[in-house]
Amino acid sequence: MELTLWTYEGPPHVGAMRIAASMEGVHYVLHAPQGDTYADLLFTMIERRDRRPPVTYTTFQARDLGGDTAELVKRSIQQAVDRFQPEALLVGESCTAELIQDQPGSLACGMGLGVPVVSLELPAYSKKENWGAAETLYQLCRGLLKTQMPAPGAAKPEPERWRSEGRRPRVNLLGPSLLGFRCRDDVRELRGLLADHGIDVNVVAPLGARPADLMRLPQADANLCLYPEVAGPLCSWLERSFGTPVVRTVPIGIGATAQFLRELCALLGLEPPELREADQRSRLPWYSKSVDSTYLTGKRVFIFADATHAIAAARIASRELGFTVVGLGTYSREQAREVRVAAKELDLEALISDDYLEVEQAMAQAAPELVLGTQMERHSAKRLGIPCAVISAPLHVQDVPARYAPQMGWEGANVIFDSWVHPLMMGLEEHLIGMFRHDFEFVDGHLSHLEGASAPTAQPVAGPDNGAPDVTPLSATPEGGALRWTASGEAELSRIPFFVRGKVRRNTEAYANERGVAEITEETLYEAKAHFSR
């Protein structure tokens, strides 16, 4: 038993729903109680989708349990097939149904439905959402491609066969799904990027694919594993069974996009991309070199996300923006190894955890100037008064923007520059604020537009007390502090601009704690400041 307040990932059947809802022509019958239908709102509210996910729930109740729930399952399956006439049917169960062991998958297989049925067994008590998504995509493809499997030992297809076949090379984009981070825009960006290099897209899956498209997966010359959380197992299986090579570099950031293109071109036997391409196609390299970005040097950044985005963020932050990464972690246990490697390169110990409080604690200790995280880190960073940009699922409706905002490719790098740098102060401005901070006009009420960028805003529905968020101020002092601020200390603290005040307070308290100082005066504050200034 494990105590959870907020969780990064839903149960595995929600992962299966993500696959079903991402695709066309697939329907999912889920043996589950009525409350589990909440999952629909992830798609219709967070993703703001205009249709319900293609899921039929059996919504069994306690009174059904005595009787024949198997009948209920069969009825639901038959009705779903009649009503939605899917091209492929997924059948599975949620955590409660797993306990009553009706085995809806085998029931469905025995019904002679005349449509391909994939029975999903997603252990709800040991696995989670991303695993469920990956497994579902893999099972679905395996089920559909059964008949096409080449004999063991058959020769691998030659990645350069496109030449002899007199066509352009083609690849599959694997992994983009609903409730992933900006997947739709990433696909559009990559389509353009690949087209520029004369490469066609064979199938995008699961996003927008039909079962018939999945049947065409083996026709690609290479698979691009864009989101390993979702597409990892499928790519490995396609490689093993069909011999399709995989490009595993995820093209997020300048360096990774360039590397991705190099790998892909080498694999397909194409001319390597021009070195100048990044500078020509993205503004990030120049913006990052421009004098105004000098202030970004060594900014302390804390990163926690799914593995794909955490690894990408660490690379961009440290190499392409000149930040100092002071924390790196992920909740994706399946990809923990890769994140550990990325952390090691930065002389860090990766934080692998799905306990958001542990992450918050690590964040407080690292005392970063910027947090790159998920919706949970947005909460935590707000409590700690640190600016934050969201870079990964789990997300909030505000992370599903109307505008085109990819993460991948050259344009993705531009988007990333903007959205990470905005929560920080702009260059010259930082100096001006330093100069004018004693100015009487400099009051908390002077909200910069940047402050707004870091503050969660959406509160669609007011609570009974009109929705005032109950933010508990969190003392960063290790012992929670018998510390007392004297009037002079408080007064000096209040003269510090509000957006750095939180940090100064924490630093000062940490300093006082370390030295066993119980009363913080004006002097303590300045001693601490001197101590921390590098």
Next chain:
Amino acid sequence: MALTSTLPPVLRESGQREVFCGLTSIVWLHRRMPDAFFLVVGSRTCAHLIQSAAGVMIFAEPRFGTAILGERDLAGLADANEELDRVVNDLLARRPEIRTLFLVGSCPSEVIKLDLAKAAERINTRMLGRVRVVNYSGSGIETTFTQGEDGALTSLVPLLPASPEPQLLIVGTLADGVEERFLSLFARMGLETVRTLPPRQSTDLPPVGEGTRLLLAQPFVADTVRALERRGAQRISAPYPLGVEGSCAWMAAAAAAFGIDPRRVAEVLDPLAERGRRALEPLRRRLEGKRLFLLPDSQLEIPLARFLHRECGMELVEVGTPYLDRQLMAEELPLLPEGTQLSEGQDVEKQLERVRASRPDLVVCGMGLANPLEAEGFATKWSIELVFSPIHGCDQAADLAELFARPLNRRELLQWN
């Protein structure tokens, strides 16, 4: 009962439902009683449900959490009990300010028959009064959405001290401001001893006994009422305090039960009602003649339909309710217009077909259905908003109507050419 003659037979449906389970009530209960903690004993699904239901609505440090059952817990029950004790210990060590701990049962904990009542007892003994531990079920196989509150309140009833003192006890969560308003109005009428369940502090429990008269602020507290009746309390039959008419009748029924001079009641209520109706007038003009379809969700559907029809002039196409308690609706049902089609339970696909066929101007529905219906061209109102917003009372009547007028106004405001 008069209702059989004026209302057609209730449409009873059983099929796929599209409604939250009782765990959802935690989202407002934890804000109501800030010294309480709600620990769901369940699965990752349960944790994800409350976070999703809460996450779209509020940013708040949660005073709820889930003890997630793992494979090891499912293997042997003795183990699960020990594990639960450990989780509770950790939790209480971290949150020493907690005074009441609700252990909330879920589908998985019920299916594996984890005895939370026993667990509560065991922890209570160990805690020696430092916290009170109670338990109830919010499972989706037993309860829908608002019924979770009923379970939570029922679990508090055995803890209420006994007292024969005459008092009015308002049952069901009201918004703080609204509640204060009601208390001051009752005081003006001369009704001094008015208490509420749930209280604002979980430890500030109202007494109950022969002198207690119950006034229901929400229609979904049937089990709580029965438990309180067993402690000697008596229910005042009244419509629910939605709209001017309902709120006045509700307050008047309470006053009458305490023998307060009707003239005094009128003195307090008449100007309120007058003002409330004036405020409603422009909204009535907006809503009049518009056709309304209510999908079953919060159990507030019947009183809402009554208000929207009688005071706002809306036409009722269908009024769905997850569960129909005729006793608790006895004062509401006769106020529905002749011919109102009620439905109980749900078969969501069939119900949506009826929505499409009848083309209502406004649909009241759960969050999962709202955007898809909007995309089909229907204006919608989230039912969950109605349990979060201050909607009760005469002064709130216009605000309540406005919630329904807004989606219609918005559609008229928007233009693309």
